[in-house]
Amino acid sequence: TQSSHRLLNYSDALISIIATVMILPVAHTKVEDNESVQTLLTTKIAVYLMTFLIVTVAWAAHIRLFQVIVRIDDCLALLNLACMMLITFLPYTFSLMATFPENILGILLFCGCVMVIGVIQSIIVLYAFSHPYLLNQQIQSLESRSFYKSHILKVIMRVPLVCFFASVTSLIFFQLVHDTVFNTSVPGPVEESPEVELFYSFLPNEPLSKERVEAFSDGVYAIVATLLILDICEDNVPDPTLVKQHFGGSLVAALKAYGPEYLAYFGSFATVGLLWFAHHSLFLHVTRTTRFMGLLNTFSLAFVGGLPLAYQLTHEFPPNSRNELEAIQISCVIIFFAGIFQLAIFVVALYRQQETLHPYVRYNGQEHIFMLAKLALYPCVALVTFFLTCILSRFSASIFHLMEITVPFAFILLRLLVRLLLSILRYI
């Protein structure tokens, strides 16, 4: 048997790529100058957010499964790979379902995907329970192990069974399907087994593996940070013949045409990198991650995924146009929400600070104010920038780019700034 560390790391890498896959169609949408930004992208953004959520749900299910199964062998590793491949089909089948809502095939493919994932995970559970040395120590020593096994199987097969009935019913009554699928309530509380810290309890305070939250988040931050350089590497290497024709052989002139792309990437990488930095600072002091904290993290990451497009748009439009102002304001809103959900994780952790936080950042800890400052910096700056651009819309571009440039320095000098602020507050 083997430690599951590497398998989980690979799974998190895969899942983070799949969670963010639907940003690409969004980022690659050509936006004309005379079209409103919102209308063109709304469907694609909705698909992105939905697939991000769906993949995150699959990821959370994966975490729960591998908190029960703590050692793996070759067979489990291969079963997991099969499970991963099915997970990679989720965004595509969902996208088909969303693009062809009146066609049964989309629903069947998506539900079929979910069902096969459920079947594979059930096989994994059955295999693991028939080789109990693979399981969590607590569960191994359980007397009612088979009871726990059926409990887990029930939980795993819940969503796939809903999908199964949805598919079957859709073959008969299409309208009924829509109602069934979209009105299925969140599973209620489950019979509790007091001996075991239930990993399948669905309580908000259920522990979530901190290592996996970090690995998944790192994956998403890395992918989003580099999204635009991927496009630059692929599309913005000028064709030599075109350079000769249009720019008289001057490479500098040809590259100048890509100025907006470079600036968008620079801003995008800097912002995402600093948001990662805030996330990293927070999780250094988090000792335990609960499911609610994981949920807030998911929301934060979903907004982070919107940043590349937002930055692209801020550089795409003519100066002082309405679209440019909208793009800047959208960027501010996205940055605000990405940061505010990170701050929310900290606030939620403070409520149970004995369990979830390191003493330094608890309510009276020496690093408490500093951590608050780090997490509040981006939301505050985004809020201020948003209102400034509302008032002084003519200088919105300058204000926004000024913010981009000063925030990194604010992070570097954060300690000084916080002490300054505290001194001022004490003086007043």
Next chain:
Amino acid sequence: TQSSHRLLNYSDALISIIATVMILPVAHTKVEDNESVQTLLTTKIAVYLMTFLIVTVAWAAHIRLFQVIVRIDDCLALLNLACMMLITFLPYTFSLMATFPENILGILLFCGCVMVIGVIQSIIVLYAFSHPYLLNQQIQSLESRSFYKSHILKVIMRVPLVCFFASVTSLIFFQLVHDTVFNTSVPGPVEESPEVELFYSFLPNEPLSKERVEAFSDGVYAIVATLLILDICEDNVPDPTLVKQHFGGSLVAALKAYGPEYLAYFGSFATVGLLWFAHHSLFLHVTRTTRFMGLLNTFSLAFVGGLPLAYQLTHEFPPNSRNELEAIQISCVIIFFAGIFQLAIFVVALYRQQETLHPYVRYNGQEHIFMLAKLALYPCVALVTFFLTCILSRFSASIFHLMEITVPFAFILLRLLVRLLLSILRYI
């Protein structure tokens, strides 16, 4: 101060994305039926291999740096982010340099990028040495610490200085540049400090952080495995109006047109996933990774990056055409080399098995044969398939797809197959 674990994980995620970024232009090349596969893609493949190598060199430098610096603080984290952004520019500037070899701008941009990376890493070193609690325990206790510091700075600035002189000289004599850049020999052995296990010794047996090799490899395997589903998600969701026009509203018919893409993805994910599985099995039993093993790993990963395109091509051409045969043979060659370099890592580790391998897989260990079998499976199968397709070229597609389907089962049943084989051999 903080553990560097999360920072290094994020850096490995970023670097693995950047190392593989130039696969995208290769995979997205439209190949006409009447053009030979090789000629069209050669330059792009060369650019991919070169950028993969360059980014891997930067990654190795990063590893060495953070084997010396074992704890980080906020300032180092931010400096590292800046270093990362510069690393993300390497493929693009190299691509410009390769596409416009007669233009000085390409060389200047690439060399400038390398120089700034060197400067940032030097700042990191200077910062770390002025806060010695951040350093490796061994180095902290060194008496000649400032000597070691200048040693490290010399190593870090070596390549950037070469680039500096290359840029300066290129502004004068262009031909001289080509010779200087391409003939710079690998740095020779360095004065050894017997007290410290030199992380900057450049000896082939220099230890390489196993955790980082795994993290980087996981990143590459994950990206390559999902490369084609990214394209499917972005390009293969049919437009509803087109479906009505061309397929009379039948979604099934529209999706059938994408059959080749789906098959290519399935084969690509399965093969890359199983190669990851072999890699994972190997590294479970590796206790120490040397630089030479890391180099072999890099070669294996570089070939893995070619698999998506290879699989795409096998499904793109008309049945029994010359191009299809070539595509299948190229796929076999790529799989062979990806697997043989993994096997080479194991063989090289066997030479120093006391230090590098777990007892189970050493020469007389109980898992030895089994590990050999796992690592030799893909190379052998690829070799056999290659020769079979040479002989029976009419059935090449069937043979290749048969191989794709049977190898996963071979992995699952590997123990049985190995025992069967050994029994047969003993009988003879």
